[in-house]
Amino acid sequence: MPESRSRLSPSAKRRAGESESEPVARRGRPVGDHDAKRAELLTAAIAVIAREGYSGASMRKVAQHAGCTTGAVTYYFANKEEMVGAVAQNLFDKVEALLEINRELIDIKSLIQQWHQWINFEEPDIWLALLQLLAHARHEPAFASLFRQRHTHFRQVSTSLLEDGQRRGKIRADIPADLLADQINAFSDGWLMMLPIEPERFSAERGQALLDALITLISPPKVTRRSPKAQVTTQ
Numbered sequence: 453m454p455e456s457r458s459r460l461s462p463s464a465k466r467r468a469g470e471s472e473s474e475p476v477a478r479r480g481r482p483v484g485d486h487d488a489k490r491a492e493l494l495t496a497a498i499a500v501i502a503r504e505g506y507s508g509a510s511m512r513k514v515a516q517h518a519g520c521t522t523g524a525v526t527y528y529f530a531n532k533e534e535m536v537g538a539v540a541q542n543l544f545d546k547v548e549a550l551l552e553i554n555r556e557l558i559d560i561k562s563l564i565q566q567w568h569q570w571i572n573f574e575e576p577d578i579w580l581a582l583l584q585l586l587a588h589a590r591h592e593p594a595f596a597s598l599f600r601q602r603h604t605h606f607r608q609v610s611t612s613l614l615e616d617g618q619r620r621g622k623i624r625a626d627i628p629a630d631l632l633a634d635q636i637n638a639f640s641d642g643w644l645m646m647l648p649i650e651p652e653r654f655s656a657e658r659g660q661a662l663l664d665a666l667i668t669l670i671s672p673p674k675v676t677r678r679s680p681k682a683q684v685t686t687q
Contacts, residue, residue: 490528493518494542497535502580506588511535536585537598543582544602546575551609560617561667567640570664579644607633614670624672634671639666 496518501509511532515522529535550566570578589596610633617623623632643662647654654662 468571487618493528494539495526498581499577501539501584502577506584526549539581540585540598544606546578548606548609551613560623564666568659580648583644607637622673623670
């Protein structure tokens with residue numbers, strides 16, 4: 453008798469073919485560490501926003517940059533607005549983590565130098581993306597509210613750090629800490645805004661000079677002591 457052969461339906465044939473070949477990308481729940489994958493997608497989104505700007509960034513481009521399907525991106529973020537909001541939160545988290553590292557040391561100079569190293573050499577995409585999102589926030593009330601909330605907390609932490617420095621004699625105490633915090637933030641924001649446009653103004657040598665000048669401005673004023681002879685003469 454001739455050998456009988458079972459007939460497979462087209463869908464069964466496709467499934468059989470898939471089992472013999474490489475796995476195909478599928479929509480739905482990604483496999484693996486949820487937090488790690490989300491962090492990977494946020495990093496990709498930051499890079500895309502830095503390169504393309506807010507309007508040019510899309511979930512498809514983020515997926516391409518991360519090497520995954522658009523469906524994988526939409527599993528973590530329902531839409532572009534949710535993704536961009538998560539990016540903004542992530543950027544502020546990184547900045548606040550840098551503050552917390554230096555909170556115990558009360559070393560403002562070290563903090564500012566780390567910040568300079570970070571934005572110039574280590575993770576420039578972060579600051580380029582932040583500039584794009586700041587421009588977008590001007591036209592989106594809900595997004596602007598997020599920025600105000602996180603920036604307010606950032607200023608509060610900065611002020612607290614400066615107040616500790618004042619109590620320890622490391623920061624000038626003749627100017628309120630909240631004003632000093634705003635001055636430092638203005639310095640940082642100006643640097644961030646102009647660095648992509650005029651990088652030559654922020655070379656390593658000049659950048660260090662700017663940082664040294666800022667440290668001098670927020671350090672306690674030097675008290676000039678007169679010699680005993682000068683005191684007698686004035687009397």
